Amino acid sequence: MGRFPAGSTTGDGFAIGAVNLKRKRGFQVDLRVYRLDLHIHTVLSPCTEIADMTPKAIVRAAVERGLHMIAICDHNSARNTAATRRAAKGTGVSVLPGIEVTTSEEVHIVGLFPTDDAAEAVQEEIYARLYGENDEEVFGCQVVVNEYDEVEDLDKRLLIGATTLSCERVVDLIHRFNGLAVAAHVDRDGFGIFSQLGFIPEGLALDALEVSKRSDFRTVRSKYRQCLQYTLTASSDAHYVHDIGVAYSLARMAEPSFEELEKAFKGVDGRAVLEGRTRKN
Numbered sequence: 001m002g003r004f005p006a007g008s009t010t011g012d013g014f015a016i017g018a019v020n021l022k023r024k025r026g027f028q029v030d031l032r033v034y035r036l037d038l039h040i041h042t043v044l045s046p047c048t049e050i051a052d053m054t055p056k057a058i059v060r061a062a063v064e065r066g067l068h069m070i071a072i073c074d075h076n077s078a079r080n081t082a083a084t085r086r087a088a089k090g091t092g093v094s095v096l097p098g099i100e101v102t103t104s105e106e107v108h109i110v111g112l113f114p115t116d117d118a119a120e121a122v123q124e125e126i127y128a129r130l131y132g133e134n135d136e137e138v139f140g141c142q143v144v145v146n147e148y149d150e151v152e153d154l155d156k157r158l159l160i161g162a163t164t165l166s167c168e169r170v171v172d173l174i175h176r177f178n179g180l181a182v183a184a185h186v187d188r189d190g191f192g193i194f195s196q197l198g199f200i201p202e203g204l205a206l207d208a209l210e211v212s213k214r215s216d217f218r219t220v221r222s223k224y225r226q227c228l229q230y231t232l233t234a235s236s237d238a239h240y241v242h243d244i245g246v247a248y249s250l251a252r253m254a255e256p257s258f259e260e261l262e263k264a265f266k267g268v269d270g271r272a273v274l275e276g277r278t279r280k281n
């Protein structure tokens with residue numbers, strides 16, 4: 001991360017090049033605090049401002065707002081994730097492929113993946129269990145773009161719809177392709193796991209819970225006691241460029257990569273998600 005030299009700060013009061021973690025085997029790893037927004041939509045999602053959430057615009061906003069890592073999570077599709085990652089080449093922003101699946105219980109679960117292939121494989125499983133056709137008059141076009149913001153296709157599926165997969169099956173599917181499963185905006189009335197189910201079912205192997213920009217970790221933990229057992233993240237769930245980074249997580253990691261994020265979610269080797277922040281537009 002040449003853009004963020006040791007000794008600089010995130011602007012959040014955390015020193016970046018601070019922690020030298022001594023490992024048993026005798027070598028040291030520099031852990032730094034990174035700023036992550038792990039839930040961002042593109043022009044592929046129905047209801048986004050068309051021509052606004054393109055790969056280049058998303059990456060530009062991420063750079064401007066000092067985000068080190070973002071994840072692209074469109075509704076029931078990952079068709080714009082690879083293009084956004086390619087658009088970020090050379091900017092220092094790390095882009096994770098993701099997907100926001102609507103379960104049969106109408107709960108939103110975000111999958112974050114180590115590779116484009118993994119995200120696309122999950123997408124194919126989702127497509128096979130997603131029915132109906134998009135009504136462009138009602139929901140708008142669902143635009144597939146390349147890294148130059150050129151239109152490549154219009155997705156005709158009803159991406160806003162619910163799949164026939166339960167929460168449990170969605171989490172299993174994400175894990176089958178080595179992804180991380182995060183219950184999205186758990187504090188929200190619409191499509192949050194608590195509003196839809198009332199609680200997190202025992203044995204549901206979520207890797208983290210996401211708090212929306214409307215709340216904070218403390219409030220969510222005191223309102224929903226089950227949250228005490230999980231890693232929390234804060235994400236913008238941006239559908240518009242001005243919302244990118246409006247909520248973000250601070251995580252201590254060796255670098256902004258999927259492998260390090262997985263360790264931060266698990267709280268191993270000194271990695272951790274430290275807190276969530278929101279900023280005013």
Ligand SMILES: [Zn+2]
Nearest residue numbers: 100108184191
């Ligand atoms: Zn959602």
Ligand SMILES: [Zn+2]
Nearest residue numbers: 039041100237
């Ligand atoms: Zn979303």
